[in-house]
Amino acid sequence: MALETMERPLDSVIDLQQALNELEQANERLHGIPDGMRELHDEHSARKQEIEALGASVEEAAGERRQAEAETQDAQEKLKTYQEQISAVRNQREYGALLQEMDTIKDTIKTLEEQALAALERQEEAQDSLEELKEGFRELDERYKAELEKWEAEKPSVAEQVEALEGRIAVLRERIPPSSLSLFERVLERHGGQALAEVRPVERVGRGQQIWSCGTCNYRVRPQAVVEISNSGSIVFCDSCKRILYIADPAG
Numbered sequence: 147m148a149l150e151t152m153e154r155p156l157d158s159v160i161d162l163q164q165a166l167n168e169l170e171q172a173n174e175r176l177h178g179i180p181d182g183m184r185e186l187h188d189e190h191s192a193r194k195q196e197i198e199a200l201g202a203s204v205e206e207a208a209g210e211r212r213q214a215e216a217e218t219q220d221a222q223e224k225l226k227t228y229q230e231q232i233s234a235v236r237n238q239r240e241y242g243a244l245l246q247e248m249d250t251i252k253d254t255i256k257t258l259e260e261q262a263l264a265a266l267e268r269q270e271e272a273q274d275s276l277e278e279l280k281e282g283f284r285e286l287d288e289r290y291k292a293e294l295e296k297w298e299a300e301k302p303s304v305a306e307q308v309e310a311l312e313g314r315i316a317v318l319r320e321r322i323p324p325s326s327l328s329l330f331e332r333v334l335e336r337h338g339g340q341a342l343a344e345v346r347p348v349e350r351v352g353r354g355q356q357i358w359s360c361g362t363c364n365y366r367v368r369p370q371a372v373v374e375i376s377n378s379g380s381i382v383f384c385d386s387c388k389r390i391l392y393i394a395d396p397a398g
């Protein structure tokens with residue numbers, strides 16, 4: 147068995163690529179959101195964001211109300227000071243000016259009180275909507291948490307799968323001659339984790355010789371290369387894209 151794989155390094159390379167693909171999928175499952183939960187997850191996130199946004203609106207309105215209330219208080223203090231000054235006026239002109247100031251500040255107080263009231267109304271309205279939204283979210287949140295728990299319970303078996311695949315990958319790496327392995331890894335890196343390209347027969351025209359091409363880049367594959375791959379399991383690169391060529395069905 148060992149001798150055979152030594153003679154056919156391509157077989158181990160194919161196995162290694164397969165194991166690497168499976169490892170990637172298992173890691174995605176382990177660290178990502180499972181497909182079955184995707185919709186629920188998206189809905190949950192969207193509702194949560196809505197609640198947070200509404201909560202921010204409540205806070206904003208409350209802040210505006212407090213600001214208006216504080217300014218009202220300041221204006222009332224000012225009005226009180228003016229009222230105290232009335233007894234100290236010395237003539238009709240001063241009296242008129244003071245009354246003018248008092249009218250202005252009274253208008254300001256009125257405006258500020260209206261602002262505070264409007265902010266309070268906005269705050270209460272947002273608060274009511276928030277309560278409603280939270281009420282509706284409860285059921286979704288519970289369903290989400292239950293699914294999450296179920297998923298957490300499944301994780302250990304996926305983690306085991308990852309571990310097993312990592313072990314298998316280590317064994318396969320040992321089996322491939324170091325020079326071939328480093329070539330494979332270079333191609334793997336260059337082509338985003340997929341180092342292999344299938345050799346495909348090109349449709350025969352007339353009764354000419356069978357022609358082959360790279361299934362990824364379509365470049366012609368030399369007949370000699372096809373023989374080497376199918377007979378000896380040699381590692382042969384596509385002349386154009388430099389991926390490692392393999393034949394899916396050596397009999398065909």
Ligand SMILES: [Zn+2]
Pocket residue numbers: 343360361362363364365384385386387388389
């Ligand atoms: Zn190619």
